[in-house]
Amino acid sequence: MSDAHAARRDRLLEHCSAAGMDAALITSPANVRYLTGCTPCGASLLVTRERALLALPADLPPEDNGEFVYPVDLPQQSAAADQDTAELAAMAAAADRVGELAVEEHDLTVRRYREVADRAPGVRLHDLGRTVERLRVVKDEQEIADLRIAAEIGDQALGELLESILVGRTERHLAMELERRMVDHGADRAGFPVSVGTGSHSGQADHRPTDRRVEEGDFLTVSLGAQYRGYTVRSTRTFVIGAAPAGWQVELHRLVFEAQRAAREALAPGVPCSTPDRAAREMLGEAGYREDRPRPFGHGIGLEVREAPQLGPSETGKLDNRVPVTVGPGVHLPGRGGVRIEDTLVVRPVAEGGPELLTITTKELLAL
Amino acid sequence: MSDAHAARRDRLLEHCSAAGMDAALITSPANVRYLTGCTPCGASLLVTRERALLALPADLPPEDNGEFVYPVDLPQQSAAADQDTAELAAMAAAADRVGELAVEEHDLTVRRYREVADRAPGVRLHDLGRTVERLRVVKDEQEIADLRIAAEIGDQALGELLESILVGRTERHLAMELERRMVDHGADRAGFPVSVGTGSHSGQADHRPTDRRVEEGDFLTVSLGAQYRGYTVRSTRTFVIGAAPAGWQVELHRLVFEAQRAAREALAPGVPCSTPDRAAREMLGEAGYREDRPRPFGHGIGLEVREAPQLGPSETGKLDNRVPVTVGPGVHLPGRGGVRIEDTLVVRPVAEGGPELLTITTKELLAL
Structure with missing residues (x-):
């Protein structure tokens, strides 16, 4: 399934590029699952041109989730880490030179949005809207x-x-x-x-x-x-x-x-x-x-x-x-x-x- | 239970007043339930000095919720309506002269936050933080x-x-x-x-x-x-x-x-x-x-x-x-x-x- 998920992330990046954005921060659980096959609770996915990174917050117990699947099938260029969404954005800004970041404003809370903005001050945030939801409409x-x-x-x-x-x-x-x-x-x-x-x-x-x-x-x-x-x-x-x-x-x-x-x-x-x-x-x-x-x-x-x-x-x-x-x-x-x-x-x-x-x-x- | 819920809302208003805020917009489901006894899906609760208003979004099906209890026990000065969270804030600004509104930034999405800000332009939004969560710690x-x-x-x-x-x-x-x-x-x-x-x-x-x-x-x-x-x-x-x-x-x-x-x-x-x-x-x-x-x-x-x-x-x-x-x-x-x-x-x-x-x-x- 890795290949299918990677292909989905590529389609997402095409949409981002067309809208002038370098990367996307995905927080909606169904969208994270669609793009990775993984469903850890409270995970955020950062997709840049260089890599895909899954942040697994250490403080959220799996019980809050219905199910908990560790990210076994992210391809090699990806990584999963116990870290904060905001750290992830800061990392991307530094390592992948992300300047324009799309976020899911219909899912992201105001608090996490502010944390991202604070930790990655050089990054401009934009609304990704329901782009991934639209990618999900037609099934393979x-x-x-x-x-x-x-x-x-x-x-x-x-x-x-x-x-x-x-x-x-x-x-x-x-x-x-x-x-x-x-x-x-x-x-x-x-x-x-x-x-x-x-x-x-x-x-x-x-x-x-x-x-x-x-x-x-x-x-x-x-x-x-x-x-x-x-x-x-x-x-x-x-x-x-x-x-x-x-x-x-x-x-x-x-x-x-x-x-x-x-x-x-x-x-x-x-x-x-x-x-x-x-x-x-x-x-x-x-x-x-x-x-x-x-x-x-x-x-x-x-x-x-x-x-x-x-x-x-x-x-x-x-x-x-x-x-x-x-x-x-x-x-x-x-x-x-x-x-x-x-x-x-x-x-x-x-x-x-x-x-x-x-x-x-x-x-x-x-x-x- | 009406009296108990009304007393809880009064305690919340005391906290708001002490922080210079006129009203609170509650969106966290557990907090809405604590303050009203009601658990409709996607409901928002607005608590002003004049009244408590529950917004029941018309477009959200109850199936998304675990349970669905209609607001039967809100006291008389309260009302429930099929309306948008942003409309609610606009109403409060007009009718109850709300100028400083506390919102739950850890729960509210960026999209809904922007909608509230757009619909109620005279209202200044502040972070209520986990005030209601703190009220909930000690049980009656x-x-x-x-x-x-x-x-x-x-x-x-x-x-x-x-x-x-x-x-x-x-x-x-x-x-x-x-x-x-x-x-x-x-x-x-x-x-x-x-x-x-x-x-x-x-x-x-x-x-x-x-x-x-x-x-x-x-x-x-x-x-x-x-x-x-x-x-x-x-x-x-x-x-x-x-x-x-x-x-x-x-x-x-x-x-x-x-x-x-x-x-x-x-x-x-x-x-x-x-x-x-x-x-x-x-x-x-x-x-x-x-x-x-x-x-x-x-x-x-x-x-x-x-x-x-x-x-x-x-x-x-x-x-x-x-x-x-x-x-x-x-x-x-x-x-x-x-x-x-x-x-x-x-x-x-x-x-x-x-x-x-x-x-x-x-x-x-x-x-x-």
Whole structure:
């Protein structure tokens, strides 16, 4: 992987050079991981033309981090050291003659910014903005392979749960069970807290599991996603508990299913980022379900659970090839519950078979 | 709880006034929670003499947060709104005549800082530093009651695990099992990823669980802590697997047990923060166990797993009454494993019975 990470750092340097900057100081954890493969807690990465340097602060315990991987795969010209971000900048100014340094102002705290400015007084600081986040949008095949494995793990965990008895168990218990199963199947961890909503809680995005118990006749909505080698996917399914769903449940599920399919089928390179969301939203709107403050039905996903691009109704920009995105419309009826169905797919051209579905658990209305 | 939170905000304002500042903008999540009882994701709290205002950014999904509690208990003069931190500052400048605003430079990003400065051009920004963190050091009895419950939950989960068969199970599986059990017993969640280390992994602080399976004759080190109403404790125990521990295991366990006891017994109001660590370290040093880069054996704990004060060998400052701290020395022998024993205790004066032990699971060398 060293070569891939080095190539990413080269692309970053090209962006820096084009903007008149000599070097970049990366502090966002996902960006550090993307550029090095390493995820030490609180690490900063300095990329200059001469070398890449990772600062591992000695005072931050790994427990604050979710995971801790020592930098084993930085290429030879790189180094890792227990030192301060500010020291790193000072070193670069002295040794690599860095005069114009790009920093991630959306991530760097004011305190650390001041420390860098103080320790490296000859260096002018500029805002790198979300340059690395933009580099991360289109995934390479290795990244997509990791996402596929993450999706398989989530599908396995969900499949096992569906075979067990659900009535009488609490949302919190089911959520923890799914997290444990994902880890058992090889996940680094759950990519985000598993959401389980039953009865009136079903159909909500990101419902926090409660002590409510699953009852006969409930809708049950589960959102989960494993993280594998840093990469996370998301899927959401809604089932019904008991022998036969009620008429309104069948109808609502069919509507959300169709809306989600319309959104999925709209995914293609070159398509505006707003199109999938609009396709689903139109279908739900025609059936009378409109939101006052629409929340996007989808977004990019990868090293972060939610990353660029956003797929909201008012987004600008177009979809690119090899961008993994979530597509997850839903309807929630206050007091009654609802349906949400969400997949992670990779945008691919028609010539390659169209969007690649990663989260393959059935989207039918299973009666459990 | 409204009154308690309002009183905390009043104390913060006193600090601000004494430093010539009219208001404070709080962005650190633990600090927002301490001052409001609310934990929405990415919220900012503005405290002026006239009112307290919580900004809930509309664009941040709750999933990015661990938990999401709507601000139900802000007193009447307070308000919560979907708005930007910068808008909040601009509002305060206009309505509350804020001229000098304290911000948390150790938490605020450069980008948000610039936005505030742009939107509220008449306002001068100053660094609040870790003022709120300092207010949080000494806990009130309600906070200690929550910590006691958190400790009970962890003890229950660990107790149940010790009654089950451990040989053949992986570290990762055992860790997930403990996290699930804590949630079953009423925890908000695990306060930090449970650490399970067996065999050569035992005795390490913050070992990340692997797929290594528990074997006969292993040392098994478990670190866990439930979070309850936001408050976390930590405890670490080391057991031995099989009928009879080896001689070196008995000896090493006894040494760490005695070192940990020495550190615990050193806890008292007015005692230097370095004393407990030194008491343990001296005992380990006399037995030949010295670290090149000593990592503090303890620290404060509460809304954050690691907070002020640090209890390292070179700390300055003194312990206060009603400060919960961890005390967790250990010895790790590379390739062989080791022992770590850690408790959370509340500093109390001798007149009140001395340090209050929260994590009461036995520290004996159980053979499981």
